[in-house]
Amino acid sequence: MVDYKVTQLDSDFDFDSIRYWDVVIIGAGPGGLAASLTTAHRGLTTLVIEAKETPGGQPEFLYADKKIVDIPGFPDGITGHELSQRTYRQAVNAVVQFRFNEELVTVEDTDETENDDQLKRVVTSRGNYLCRKVIIAFGLLHFPRKLPVLDHVDSDRIHYKVPKISDYEGQRVVIVGGGDSALDAAVMALQRRADVNLLVRKDVIAGKADTLRRINELGGRVHMSTEIAQAGLSGDQISLQLTDDENILADHVIVQIGFLSAKDTFEKLNLRLNSDGSIAIDPYFETSRRGIFAVGDVHGDIKLITVAWAEGIQAAIHAFKEITSPYWLNEKRLLDLKISLIGEKLADAATRKKS
Numbered sequence: 001m002v003d004y005k006v007t008q009l010d011s012d013f014d015f016d017s018i019r020y021w022d023v024v025i026i027g028a029g030p031g032g033l034a035a036s037l038t039t040a041h042r043g044l045t046t047l048v049i050e051a052k053e054t055p056g057g058q059p060e061f062l063y064a065d066k067k068i069v070d071i072p073g074f075p076d077g078i079t080g081h082e083l084s085q086r087t088y089r090q091a092v093n094a095v096v097q098f099r100f101n102e103e104l105v106t107v108e109d110t111d112e113t114e115n116d117d118q119l120k121r122v123v124t125s126r127g128n129y130l131c132r133k134v135i136i137a138f139g140l141l142h143f144p145r146k147l148p149v150l151d152h153v154d155s156d157r158i159h160y161k162v163p164k165i166s167d168y169e170g171q172r173v174v175i176v177g178g179g180d181s182a183l184d185a186a187v188m189a190l191q192r193r194a195d196v197n198l199l200v201r202k203d204v205i206a207g208k209a210d211t212l213r214r215i216n217e218l219g220g221r222v223h224m225s226t227e228i229a230q231a232g233l234s235g236d237q238i239s240l241q242l243t244d245d246e247n248i249l250a251d252h253v254i255v256q257i258g259f260l261s262a263k264d265t266f267e268k269l270n271l272r273l274n275s276d277g278s279i280a281i282d283p284y285f286e287t288s289r290r291g292i293f294a295v296g297d298v299h300g301d302i303k304l305i306t307v308a309w310a311e312g313i314q315a316a317i318h319a320f321k322e323i324t325s326p327y328w329l330n331e332k333r334l335l336d337l338k339i340s341l342i343g344e345k346l347a348d349a350a351t352r353k354k355s
């Protein structure tokens with residue numbers, strides 16, 4: 001583990017051998033990628049957890065083909081996709097490790113310490129990781145809620161966005177969800193003569209009664225109080241065992257069970273928030289919980305790629321300094337000490353005034 005000196009990470013570094021990561025970063029958007037290559041360039045073992053299957057964040061998912069014209073150094077612009085790919089490649093070259101399709105659930109404090117740092121446990125949808133510092137860079141956007149029972153099924157026929165339903169004739173489509181978007185997807189598929197099973201976890205439908213009536217008219221089957229108990233692959237199809245004891249083979253599974261709001265995750269993390277609901281940070285990008293930093297859209301007023309980059313880099317350097325410099329030289333701790341001394345002086349002055 002790296003302490004008090006900068007060393008290079010080798011590409012053959014054995015990450016399985018480490019007891020804890022120096023830094024775990026949540027989100028592979030501009031902020032997370034910039035932070036990750038900065039910590040890894042400084043020899044810190046760095047893991048990035050990303051909910052989606054590919055890196056890039058908003059520039060990749062929302063405007064991959066748009067020419068971004070406000071990035072310094074690119075006078076002719078650069079597409080969201082190209083920029084994301086380049087930044088990702090730079091992080092991979094710096095030996096940053098990535099886990100895709102994995103979502104942050106929460107960050108726990110542990111009783112374990114390392115050089116004055118209380119280790120954190122980052123809990124995700126697939127596992128947990130012990131680390132010294134956490135950098136939150138997961139943006140503010142909502143993203144589709146995943147169905148854990150489908151996590152291990154490796155198929156591009158499981159959709160969390162409603163796919164282009166141009167030719168569904170004769171296809172077996174299972175739709176999961178009881179809200180309007182699940183019901184609308186069911187109607188769309190039925191109108192293209194698909195064979196539709198709609199699985200609703202609760203015993204009531206949250207979506208519009210009219211849409212449900214339309215599903216019934218078009219011959220869709222609605223399974224109330226039903227979930228997927230087990231899932232696997234059977235050739236190109238997805239085999240599903242339902243909790244109502246039925247087994248179904250599906251050509252496509254469309255999951256529409258709502259969106260996770262970044263703000264739900266903020267609450268789970270138990271961080272102090274600003275009045276607009278964004279994460280409050282100090283001048284070092286550290287949140288109200290020691291060892292947890294936040295960068296990019298999760299807190300800032302100015303939501304730009306270059307701002308997320310700059311914040312990611314600064315938080316990474318502060319994390320690096322905390323990990324590698326002895327506590328009596330650490331700039332941040334000295335400032336904390338100064339502030340607490342000022343606090344003590346003010347309290348002392350107030351007491352004297354009273355007496």
Ligand SMILES: Cc1cc2nc3c(=O)[nH]c(=O)nc-3n(C[C@H](O)[C@H](O)[C@H](O)COP(=O)(O)OP(=O)(O)OC[C@H]3O[C@@H](n4cnc5c(N)ncnc54)[C@H](O)[C@@H]3O)c2cc1C
Nearest residue numbers: 027029030031051057058103104138139296297303304305
């Ligand atoms: C339509 C549009 C156009 C824009 N155009 C420009 C432009 O031209 N120039 C510019 O500078 N800026 C532009 N922006 C703004 C810019 O894209 C954002 O400010 C920037 O992407 C913020 O980066 P970020 O890393 O903070 O967050 P994001 O880009 O949102 O990345 C966050 C990442 O975290 C992941 N994530 C979320 N939750 C979790 C979780 N629980 N666990 C694990 N991973 C998670 C997400 O999947 C995502 O990959 C635009 C924004 C939009 C919406």
